[in-house]
Amino acid sequence: MKGDRKYIFMFLLPAALLMSAFVYYPFLKSLYLSFFRTNGFFDKKFVGFENYTRLFTDSQLGAATLHTLEIMLYVIIFQVGIALVLAVMVDNISKGKGFFRTVFFFPIVISGAAISLLFVLIYNYQFGLLNGFLAKLGIEKILWMSETGSLKAIAVPTVWHYVGFYFVLFLTAMSKIPSDFYEAAKLEGITGFKKTIHITIPLILSDIKVVLILAITGTLKVFDFIWILARGQNGTEVLGTYMYKKAMVDLNFGYGSTIAVYIVVFGVVLSLVTNRLLKKEDITY
Amino acid sequence: MQQTHAGTPEHVQPTARRTVSFGSIFTYLCLALWSLTTIYPLFWIVNNSFKISRDVMNNSFAIALKPVLTNYTNAFDRIDIGKSYVNSLIMSISTVTLVLVLGGLAAYIMARFHFRGKTIVQSILVATLLIPAFATVVPVYELLIKWKLVNTYWGLILPQTAGNLTFAILVIAAYMATIPKDLEEAAFIDGCNRFSMFTKVFLPISRPVFASASIFVFLWSYNDLFSALIFVNKENVRPIVALLNEISSQYGTDFGLMASAVSLTVIPVLIVYLFIQRFIEKGMTEGAIKG
Numbered sequence: 001m002k003g004d005r006k007y008i009f010m011f012l013l014p015a016a017l018l019m020s021a022f023v024y025y026p027f028l029k030s031l032y033l034s035f036f037r038t039n040g041f042f043d044k045k046f047v048g049f050e051n052y053t054r055l056f057t058d059s060q061l062g063a064a065t066l067h068t069l070e071i072m073l074y075v076i077i078f079q080v081g082i083a084l085v086l087a088v089m090v091d092n093i094s095k096g097k098g099f100f101r102t103v104f105f106f107p108i109v110i111s112g113a114a115i116s117l118l119f120v121l122i123y124n125y126q127f128g129l130l131n132g133f134l135a136k137l138g139i140e141k142i143l144w145m146s147e148t149g150s151l152k153a154i155a156v157p158t159v160w161h162y163v164g165f166y167f168v169l170f171l172t173a174m175s176k177i178p179s180d181f182y183e184a185a186k187l188e189g190i191t192g193f194k195k196t197i198h199i200t201i202p203l204i205l206s207d208i209k210v211v212l213i214l215a216i217t218g219t220l221k222v223f224d225f226i227w228i229l230a231r232g233q234n235g236t237e238v239l240g241t242y243m244y245k246k247a248m249v250d251l252n253f254g255y256g257s258t259i260a261v262y263i264v265v266f267g268v269v270l271s272l273v274t275n276r277l278l279k280k281e282d283i284t285y
Numbered sequence: 286m287q288q289t290h291a292g293t294p295e296h297v298q299p300t301a302r303r304t305v306s307f308g309s310i311f312t313y314l315c316l317a318l319w320s321l322t323t324i325y326p327l328f329w330i331v332n333n334s335f336k337i338s339r340d341v342m343n344n345s346f347a348i349a350l351k352p353v354l355t356n357y358t359n360a361f362d363r364i365d366i367g368k369s370y371v372n373s374l375i376m377s378i379s380t381v382t383l384v385l386v387l388g389g390l391a392a393y394i395m396a397r398f399h400f401r402g403k404t405i406v407q408s409i410l411v412a413t414l415l416i417p418a419f420a421t422v423v424p425v426y427e428l429l430i431k432w433k434l435v436n437t438y439w440g441l442i443l444p445q446t447a448g449n450l451t452f453a454i455l456v457i458a459a460y461m462a463t464i465p466k467d468l469e470e471a472a473f474i475d476g477c478n479r480f481s482m483f484t485k486v487f488l489p490i491s492r493p494v495f496a497s498a499s500i501f502v503f504l505w506s507y508n509d510l511f512s513a514l515i516f517v518n519k520e521n522v523r524p525i526v527a528l529l530n531e532i533s534s535q536y537g538t539d540f541g542l543m544a545s546a547v548s549l550t551v552i553p554v555l556i557v558y559l560f561i562q563r564f565i566e567k568g569m570t571e572g573a574i575k576g
Contacts, residue, residue: 007479008400011390015450018387019413022447026424027416033423041427086319089312096313102562103320106327109558111508113529114550117543118330120533127342127540129329136346160322192308221417224510224526228533240511243419248515253423260420267415 030257038254051258061259063235064242065266071155071238072219079159080166080215084208087170088196101171104164112161112224119157119229150234158225162218166211173207174200209278216274217267239263331552334544341540356545364536365520366528366549373524376441376517377506383446384502385495388453393483395454396461397469413451418511421448426515436519444512449502460494461487500561507554525550 034051036044055061090100107115122129123144131141144153177200185191185199201208223240226232232241243263247256333341335352360366394400395407425444426435434440464487472486488495513527523531529546536542 004398004479005400008394008398011394012406015387015391015454018443018447019450021428022425022444023413023416023421023451026421026428029424029427030420041430082319086316089316093309093312093316096316100316100320102559103323105558105562106323106555109504109554110551111504111510111526111529113508113510113526114547117529117533117547118326120537121330121333121341121345121540121543122326124540127345129326129345132345163319164323217415217417221419224508227510228530240417240419244511244514247423248426257420257423260417260422263417264415264420267417271415 030260033254033257034261036254038252040251041253044254047254051255054255055258055262060237061239061242061262064237064239067151067236068219068222068238070151071158071222072216074152074155074159075215075219076212079163080208080211082159083163083166083211084170086163086167087174088200090167090171091174091200101168104167106164107161108165110161113228115157115161116225116228119153119225123153123229145230145234147234150230150236154225154229154236157229158222161225162215166215169207169211170204173204177203205278209275212278213271213274216270220263220267220270239266327551327555330544331548334541334548336541336544338539338541341544356541357549359539359542360545360549364528364532364542364546366525366546368521369523369525369528370549372438372517372522373507373526376438376445376524377503379438379442380445380449380506381499381503383442384449384453385499387446388450388498389457389488389491389495390483391450392454392457392461393487395458396464397487410451410455414455418444418448422511422515429516436517436522438517438522440516440522441512441524444516445506445509448512449505453498453502456498457491457494460491464490496561500558504554 033044035046035048037047037050038044086100086104090097110118125131125141125143125145128144130144134141143149181199181203182195185195190198221240222238223244226236226238226241227244230236232238232245239259240263243256243259246252246259250256329345332349333345334356335349335354336347337353337355340347340349395403395410421444429435429440429444434443468486468490469482472482477485507524508526510526510530513524514530517523518527529550532543532546
């Protein structure tokens with residue numbers, strides 16, 4: 001249409017300007033900074049790949065990577081797993097669908113910071129919810145936030161927080177499966193568990209893939225829970241908190257940026273691998 | 286469950302019905318258990334917020350039959366949670382508004398116009414989803430210092446708006462792409478230009494996706510601890526998440542106060558969610574969420 005170019009330009013410009021200033025320029029600048037040794041904002045010296053070689057010898061970063069991968073494993077198995085099981089269950093019931101949908105979504109509405117405080121109270125050794133419960137049963141109290149147990153303890157709220165989100169995505173995908181499929185299956189005598197395995201799951205495979213990629217890249221952003229519950233101590237340091245400490249606490253912007261670049265590359269590689277592993281034709285009805 | 290009605294032989298019926306009902310009891314049991322994990326902690330925290338700290342410690346399960354409001358008055362007087370509330374609302378609502386306006390306009394172009402380089406723009410947008418805040422925070426901080434925006438409302442609004450635009454554009458554009466072309470032609474014949482087409486046709490039809498996008502952007506902005514800690518962590522502008530972080534390090538032993546702070550942060554959002562939740566589902570069911 002005539003005059004379209006004017007509109008295209010006018011409508012895209014504000015978003016483009018803002019994103020360039022606060023996403024694209026900063027991202028490129030981070031890449032640039034990762035080649036410098038810095039001391040505050042004003043003192044920087046080009047050091048080539050020195051920061052990157054440091055990455056590979058930094059044992060704290062190695063530990064943070066392993067901790068992130070451990071949480072990722074729990075997220076894939078439990079968060080996505082529970083979400084899928086709950087979605088299959090809710091998809092199969094006739095009464096109360098709306099109720100469960102609403103209630104399962106509750107945790108997402110709550111901030112990670114608030115959930116963390118909640119779990120501070122739940123895990124507290126002397127009078128937390130869990131130990132209070134154990135005391136009632138006459139079992140000895142457990143130190144939940146211990147050297148060895150902290151990461152697992154923090155993984156629990158992390159997983160619990162977003163189950164509802166993926167649950168809704170799965171349920172939505174399932175509700176789009178045309179009923180003909182199920183009717184045909186019923187004629188063949190395929191019901192219940194078999195139906196889930198042979199019909200529902202294959203038909204929503206592309207959604208499972210999307211959810212897995214969201215969950216995996218989401219794990220790389222984990223910060224709130226670790227920061228408030230343990231400040232990254234007791235073997236709970238993850239990539240996000242380590243980057244924050246290096247860049248914003250030690251004010252080592254150069255190396256902090258290098259870690260950030262590492263996180264981005266890690267995320268891209270993991271998404272590509274997931275995409276590759278689950279490669280299958282998309283199904284359209 | 287219907288196969289019992291659909292011509293199964295008489296004698297098989299009882300067994301079939303029994304397995305079905307066992308299955309559904311099991312299903313409801315599991316679902317009820319999970320809902321307990323999402324409801325009970327909320328109840329527990331609200332309940333404890335009405336007790337003095339000593340009672341929280343001694344018996345956190347007892348129901349607060351004689352509720353005390355000490356924790357709430359403390360929250361407002363000692364840590365000025367009211368101020369943080371106002372800060373949070375100002376910044377998050379501004380972020381949502383900006384994201385919807387700028388994102389809506391851009392999404393309209395991405396959904397309905399053809400121009401050179403559109404596929405490139407689209408790919409860049411999708412790739413942007415892979416850039417976490419960690420990878421932009423240092424230069425953004427530098428920019429904000431240069432523009433004297435650190436510890437001002439704009440210091441959080443601008444980066445958060447930019448950070449959420451990608452999601453909003455992709456989701457809204459995906460929704461708008463499903464609006465039939467005929468509608469557009471009819472409006473055009475009625476004398477709509479491109480802009481009035483946007484305001485009179487596209488905006489009203491896309492209301493569900495705007496609603497669900499606004500909910501998510503609001504939640505992500507309101508709950509974003511990382512940016513808040515860096516860009517707006519001074520008392521006069523501090524949003525509520527940053528205050529919660531402060532509470533956990535400064536008042537970590539005042540359990541009543543912590544419980545009331547968590548309740549105050551969570552309950553209003555939860556109530557708003559209950560009122561507008563149907564929009565979330567509608568926006569998500571239209572197939573929009575898939576980036």
